[in-house]
Amino acid sequence: MKRSHALAMPALGMALLCLPLGAGAQETETDPDTGLIKASGWETVRNNCTACHSANLVTQNSGTRNHWENLIRWMQETQGLWKFEAETEETILDYLAEYYGPKEDTRRPALPRTLMPDNPYPTVADAD
Ligand code: HEC
Numbered sequence: 001m002k003r004s005h006a007l008a009m010p011a012l013g014m015a016l017l018c019l020p021l022g023a024g025a026q027e028t029e030t031d032p033d034t035g036l037i038k039a040s041g042w043e044t045v046r047n048n049c050t051a052c053h054s055a056n057l058v059t060q061n062s063g064t065r066n067h068w069e070n071l072i073r074w075m076q077e078t079q080g081l082w083k084f085e086a087e088t089e090e091t092i093l094d095y096l097a098e099y100y101g102p103k104e105d106t107r108r109p110a111l112p113r114t115l116m117p118d119n120p121y122p123t124v125a126d127a128d
Pocket of ligand 1: 057079080
């Protein structure tokens with residue numbers, strides 16, 4: 001049994017080494033100006049998402065399509081972001097969900113307020 005064990009370890013090592021290569025082969029060229037991944041739709045995102053703030057804000061964020069849609073609605077309601085043509089919005093959301101999707105290796109996002117238990121403590125909002 002010792003023998004098969006000794007054989008298995010290098011094989012596992014090889015498999016692990018190949019993983020990053022496999023992922024990298026999917027070609028992730030980034031735009032030097034914005035840092036956005038150059039893939040279908042990236043120019044639409046650049047044109048619509050870097051006027052008010054740095055693209056870093058976009059590239060450092062990540063989440064589901066729903067997360068991105070909520071962010072866009074929030075910016076539209078409170079930050080003066082314009083409304084998009086349905087097609088443009090699709091392109092933007094497709095791109096963000098695909099290339100800036102949820103990170104699997106980080107802490108899970110906070111639960112939405114509606115899924116949280118009631119706060120048992122008095123808050124400022126309850127004061128009056
Ligand atoms: C009309 C101006 C405007 C445009 C255009 C705009 N944003 Fe924003 N965005 C803001 C403002 C203002 C903030 C808040 C900045 C801050 O907190 O410093 C913000 C914040 C963000 C954040 C950070 C949110 C957080 O939780 O901290 C992300 C991500 C983001 N925007 C993505 C986008 C994307 C994607 C687009 C394109 C669809 C976009 N923005 C276009 C105004 C804009």
